[in-house]
Amino acid sequence: MVEVARTTTRGNRWRTDQVLLGCDYNPEQWPRETWLEDVALMQEAGVSLVAVNIFGWADLQPTPGAYDFDRLDEVVELLHQHGIGLNLGTGTASPPPWLTTAHPEVLPVTIDGTTRWPGGRQAWCPSSPVYREHSLALVEQVARRYGDHPALRLWHVNNELGCHNSLCYCDVSADAFRAWLAHRYGSTDALNRAWGTSFWSQRYGSFTEVLPPRLTLSTPNPTQVLDFHRFSSDALLEQHLAEAEVLRRHSDIPVTTNFMVTAHQRDADYWSWAPHMDVVANDHYLDHRLPEPETELSFCADLTRGLAGGQPWVLMEHSTGAVNWQPVNLAKEPGEMLRTSVSHLARGADALCFFQWRASRQGAEKFHSAMLPHAGTDSATWRQVLELGALLRSLPDLAGTTVTAQVALVFSYENQWAADAPARPSEDVVHLDQVLSMYAALRAAGVTVDVVRPGAPVDDYRLVVVPHLYLVRDHEATVLERFVDRGGHLLVTFFSGIVDEDDRIRSGPYPGAFRELLGVAVDEVHPILPGTSLALAGGGQARRWSEHLRLAGATAHRELAQGPLTGTPVVTRRHHGHGSAWYVATELDPITRDALVAEVCAGAGVDSEPGAGADVEVVRRAAPDGTSEHLFVINHGAEPVSLPADGHEVLTGQPVTGTLHVPGGAVRVVRTPEEPS
Known part of the structure; x- marks a missing residue:
């Protein structure tokens, strides 16, 4: 078993002098006469980075021990001759x-x-x-052949690792899980303590008795499930x-793999993956199954930037229009592709790449x-x-x-697994929701957000x-206590704060690890039935959750005005x-929530971007030396907006003096000073 973690952080070793437009190209799906047309159109569009050989295994190795690189050689040389850089896949995904x-x-x-078949x-x-x-x-063959090719800009390992096969429960996985547990705990006594196996007579006498959390007749051991997620990510x-x-x-050449920082990917702990990447790359598709797809997109872009340590990152895949895997695959409206692309750009992407270059005529992704x-x-x-x-x-x-x-904003994958x-x-309360x-609420307040892991420096x-x-370690709680003690909000x-890293309930009233800091004590939680709500004193609604809470140093700001816990x-x-x-201590209705968050931001001295709101993103990217700044305004709404700005608007080519006007559905980018030095 490879020891994953605990290698030296590689940092961002990938740099580009120009923001790149890229794509995923599958020339094996097309006759050779199409390739020349493709590279000419790529040049017309400004494509400068092309991912190839993502699913090339069967093409490169048609039979055991026999390799055929003729077609890939031809494609690589064709792209190189037209000045297009390679994002070269290892071909191992399938x-x-x-x-x-x-x-x-x-x-x-x-x-x-049950087995899943080819x-x-x-x-x-x-x-x-x-x-x-x-x-x-296969990787050895690909690396030897193309490792020093002048067109090579980036190595692309596998593809969307774990997209469909993240959790495997076979006997081989069971053996690997046991080895992982033995390394983590050292003894079955430590494992039994961590998993609380005295409950339901689950105590293990040896690691050979341990299985993955396969389908059970009743609820499985929660810590066993949590550790299996940790193991599977590793x-x-x-x-x-x-x-x-x-x-x-x-x-x-720098090496990366494409993350899936999206609402529907929950099986990889990218906080533990990111330090091993030469550059963080992400695939993201607008998810119309969510009530606010643009909000999720912005969050995921900010989370990707957080995984990159605040440095620029690569959007390895997104779509020009509809995908093929949602129940109803909505096409993007006029202007929506530009808005969603620029949202990633504003939040730190130095490359915008699409899946894919030419729409397939056959296969599962033909639509x-x-x-x-x-x-x-x-x-x-x-x-x-x-x-x-x-x-x-x-x-x-x-770029840069x-x-x-x-x-x-603090976010944790293992917390999501546990919560x-x-x-x-x-079950009506879902963590990511x-x-x-x-x-x-922060986006509606016009606030730019960094997404950080628990325990990260926040001073x-x-x-x-x-x-x-829900899950927090002692030292992670201490970081936040010190932050507040030193003047933070x-x-x-x-x-929150309910359990430790072993999913063990912290003794005493909730919220456990945060009880003293927050100055409250919760005797019991009182979930609110789906579809119902409780009125708040002074207006507003409480949904999904309430708590039998008493003050222990804090002061009340809002109270329940309805139900058994009135007051x-x-x-x-x-x-x-x-x-x-x-x-x-509850889920507030959106209006009440937004008002509270705006109040908290104001009290913390947080600067809001004028003109920003629920439908209008306003984000700034600045040069590290302070010589230039780009102001991005993305208007997802139908109505025009105006906000203060000075500089040069790059889409219209017009100077901006004092006020920037942004039509409904439009994007504007203002550079200050007006021209690049």
Whole structure:
């Protein structure tokens, strides 16, 4: 088993002098006569980074031991001749049919014990030594052949690791899980203490008795499930590290893999992955299953920037229009592709890449949008692609600039695993919904947000927001207590501080680790039934959650005016040291929530961007030396907005003096000073 963590942080080793427009290209789907047309159109659009060989295994190795690089050689040279850089995939994302036929033990097994078969993609177990051996043999061939190619700009390991196969319950995974547990705990006595196995007669006498949390007749052990998520994330990371080690033996080109920082990816702990990347890259698609897709997009872009340590990052995939995997795959409205692309750009991306270049005619993704759609170049999509390419070329000094925030929001993947486990007080309360709710309120307040992991340094922020942080370690809580003591402002929401890293309830009243800091004591939680709410004194509604809360040093700010807990505080504030700590013991309706967050921001001295709001994003990127700044305004609403600005607006080419006018649905980017030096 590869030891994943605890290697030296590599930092951002990838740099570009110009913001890049890129794409995912699958030339193996097209005849050779199409390739020349493709590269010519890429040049017209301004494409300068192309991902190839993402799913190339069966093409490069059609039979065991036999490699054929003729087609990839031709494509690589064609792109190079046209001045287009390579984001070269290792080709290992989906094994070819010959491998799974010869070695069916490679195939993943789901929680109910059934095998998942080839015919889709990623039909492999992350712990399989057979898959590992064959995949690394392919990487060795690719790295030797292209490691010093002059067109190579970036190595792309695998693809969306764990998108479909993140949790495997096969016997091979069971053995790997046992080894991971033995390394983590050292003894079964320590494991039994951590998992609380005295409950329901689950005590283990040896690690050989331990299984993955396969489908059970009743609720499984929550800490066993939590550790299995941790193990599974590490197993996927091990595959990345193994491939990256081969690449680095043959090449000094930066190495990354494409994260899936989205609402629907919950199985990889990217906080533990990010330090191993030469540059953080992400795939993100607008998710119309969510009530506020643009809010989730902005949050994910800010989280990706947080994973990158505040440095620029790569948007490896997004879409020009509809995807193919949602129940209803909505096309983007006119102007929406530009708005969503620029939202990523504003929040730190130095490359905007699409899946894919040319829309496929066959296969599972034939209805997925592309830069070059089925309709061809005489289409609205193509004209929008040209518009985006022109915008990026008009920003010659944006690359390398960064975003500065006065507010941090704490987010943890392992907390999400623990907080959303079965047998919690209310399944109507979902962790990410609570995170996005607080983020939406900050966005409505016109506040730029850094997303940080628990325990990260926060002294440079004026306000730290901690939504629904159910699982917290002692030292992570101490960081926040010191922050408030030194003059910082803290906002914590319900069901936070409840358990330690082993999902063990902290003794005493809730909110456990934050009880003294917040100055409240909760005797019992009182979930509110779905579809109902309780009135608040002075107006507003409490939803999904309430608490039998008493003050223990804090003062009441809002109280319940309805139900069995009438008169009980639901919003409190405590002055602690030189700062203050707020607690919200319910889910507030959006209007009340937004008003509270705006009040807290004002009290913390947080500067809001004039003109920003729920439908209008206003974000700034500045050069590290302070020589230039770009003001991004993205108006998702139908009505025009005006806000103060001075400089040069790059889309219209017009100077801005005093006031910037942004039509409904439009994007504006103002550079200060007016021209690049």
